[in-house]
Amino acid sequence: MPTDASKDPHSQPSPSAAAECGCDAVPAGAKGLAPLASALAALRDSCPLMPAERVAVSDAAGRVLAEDVHAELDVPPADNSQMDGYCARVADIGDGAWLPISQRIAAGQPATPLAVASCARLFTGAEIPDGGDVVVMQEEVTLREGEGGTTLAWLPGPRTRGDNIRVQGRDVSKGNRLLAAGTRLDAAALGLLCGQGASHVLVRRKVRVALFATGDELIEPGQPLKPGQIYNSNRVMLSQMLSNFGAEVVLAPLNVADTFEATRDALASAAQQADLIVTCGGVSVGEEDHVRPAIEALGSLDLWRLAIKPGKPLALGSINSPRGDTVRVVGLPGNPVSSWVGGWLFLRPLLGEMTDCSALRELKRLTVRAAFSARTAIRQDHLRVTLATGSDGQLEAHAFPDQNSAVLSSCAGAQALAVIPPHAQLNHGDSVECLWLER
């Protein structure tokens, strides 16, 4: 005869104490806490690589190159003038000569071959006429009227061939590799592509993400708060982080009815539209939650207890998509700081893997001086810090005063995560390794 007790998850074996978020499950067979590296390896294992697509360079900011880009043009494309001045032949100038101005070449205009014993008036960036081998800057040149309305220029000599000429291919030689596959395109990279005349570029498709930042106690900002409810911080925050990391949030449902069937159908629908499903909170809370059984009905889910703080619990799974492949599921903890840290530690590298992007795949490590002290127990801690140069010129990490895992004020403006290993006592002035939160 069933009772409350027989339905209670507590009546099932529960291997450990609850974390700050209430998650207490472990992957089958795991003993104790798993190191971060094992979870990252599992996360990366067999995740799909996004296909390549061609997009306009003007829309490609933040996208990841899917192929090496080689120079198709010399830059400059022809010899040109480094300054406003006069182009002539060194031999015609000799020790100085009056030469008639036979043509005038502005930047962007074609030049005609330089007439014998003449000079060309030209401007910065203008093409060097065939036959010309030196440019004399205008400040050195004297002009006078010649016969029949012509103008003569005095070019002092002697001169050296090539002076003030930027030779074809000096800056970029045709065939050189300009950008490597896996580069995330910043403004300068876009400029480099434009300089080669490229209007389109082959990049990885954006990872399409379905985000389930839901929970019965959560309501959306702008609504009145009822007893027991809290506002949903994670939906907007994680959407923005995913977008910063180059993904496209294609689905972020506000409400999924609180039944197993509705949850399963929502996840199945997400698996049709998305390359990645991110859930936030709820996965392991027990009888109240339908996300875990729904994922297990559609695929598989491992729950990890990681030896890290904040963010001990992490769910990794996959759902069999109707396309025949599998869609990866990452379940982040529900409390805001843990979910923010999880975004940096797990979502960013996963998105890097799925787009083959070197910069996203790993957070850069910087060793700096700690301007704080910290002590850890069995878990590696990740303190939110800003970086600044100390009075002696050395780079210092300053920890936000409140490292409470429920308070996002320690994350807004954070520039790095200071990594404090387990069982450590870090003193003010010690070196500390930081993960640099590059946007």
Added chain:
Amino acid sequence: MPTDASKDPHSQPSPSAAAECGCDAVPAGAKGLAPLASALAALRDSCPLMPAERVAVSDAAGRVLAEDVHAELDVPPADNSQMDGYCARVADIGDGAWLPISQRIAAGQPATPLAVASCARLFTGAEIPDGGDVVVMQEEVTLREGEGGTTLAWLPGPRTRGDNIRVQGRDVSKGNRLLAAGTRLDAAALGLLCGQGASHVLVRRKVRVALFATGDELIEPGQPLKPGQIYNSNRVMLSQMLSNFGAEVVLAPLNVADTFEATRDALASAAQQADLIVTCGGVSVGEEDHVRPAIEALGSLDLWRLAIKPGKPLALGSINSPRGDTVRVVGLPGNPVSSWVGGWLFLRPLLGEMTDCSALRELKRLTVRAAFSARTAIRQDHLRVTLATGSDGQLEAHAFPDQNSAVLSSCAGAQALAVIPPHAQLNHGDSVECLWLER
């Protein structure tokens, strides 16, 4: 009787040698090269502050707060449970007691006052019922069936009041300042606002920029290249930089007819739509260029020769707008690296000033070890570098191999500008000050 010579700008006094970009003008009265700081001061002088506007939090990423944000709610809004377990009174538990489960409280559900000598089954985040003063974690609790289908829970004792309870306001107390005016909103800041229930936020209007990255020799990517022409790198690159720095490019004409009247009309029209006009190249090239006389006809323009590299020439001016205020004009050099460096050194701080944004107003300075050597003459150099931790754990700056001011490959992926003062010899291993290029 006019001749070529009389129309030639060279026949007018020209106070200095040409720079790498062909700009050779100086502000009236200036002697020699001006330091960067004077130009920055001139740039910031009397620039307008953008008005405030209210936008949806979900659209506010990268926007600058126009007011301090104080907590309007306690977080958590009421005492709640830190874990899945059972809530009771310490006095009822004593040294351990069997207590009937009188209610079940999930997160998000309202609690009723705790019945005398009973306990409540509850889950992480659930509200503590009135009268309850401790939570016992479920792993410590044993259950058995009581009479009439009730369930009894054994709560071991003694207990301490408040254990496993997150008290109201522990994370955020109502009235506390959460975010300061001038903060640029990142994902975590948006989460913090959402956690307070804010659906809208007061931010500075985006600076509206008209971008004139034009020049007779420039053609747009995707078009065939004719002799004398080069592709326009700067238009897409500067548009992206301006957007990264929080501005909105409202106008970036592809072609302005090459006459004084058309240029003046285009600038006058830009001054109607924009808060800032950015030009790139051409301002000082001489007779070919109409931008300078057009700006001077509509307002004023100072040409600066700065003691910096790359990017010596800088034009600063203003146009009287039809609104009655003045619109600032910044003229960057035309070569791509100079214009990219100018974006960081001039546009970013100017946009920070116009939006009162602390993070944009100054590039953060980091002192690190140089993994390169460099020598300067009379100008301060700005080498494009990446940052990495050396084998001894110290942070190092690595210079891109080609620092040629026409080659954007030294800018794509650069993380900092290493500042080498004038007349300096920097050796491998010396400390070097870097401006951190935070995106």
